[in-house]
Amino acid sequence: MHEVSLVSTAIAQAVAAAQRAGASRVERLTFWLAPRGHITRETIEPLAAALADGALLEGADVDFESRTDDGDGPQLVLTSIDVTIP
Numbered sequence: 001m002h003e004v005s006l007v008s009t010a011i012a013q014a015v016a017a018a019q020r021a022g023a024s025r026v027e028r029l030t031f032w033l034a035p036r037g038h039i040t041r042e043t044i045e046p047l048a049a050a051l052a053d054g055a056l057l058e059g060a061d062v063d064f065e066s067r068t069d070d071g072d073g074p075q076l077v078l079t080s081i082d083v084t085i086p
Helices: 002-021 041-051
Strands: 025-033 061-065 076-084
Touching (some): 002 025, 002 041, 002 076, 025 041, 041 061
Parallel strands (some): 025 061
């Protein structure tokens, strides 16, 4: 499933960014979905929860941004992460 690979990559990026920032927890992952793509929020939400990297991402909210400028770009983009820094 292509979606698993995309979400796994996004989670790895989020974990790396959170670790660089010294975060103790990721509160929210925000994604952009291509409006005419085959990937849906109903697919991404449970995948993100299942692939969460232990305590750092456990229970993180998953939000989505709407855009219309998808062109030939990627189907899924991690646009931001919200973290807790002690």
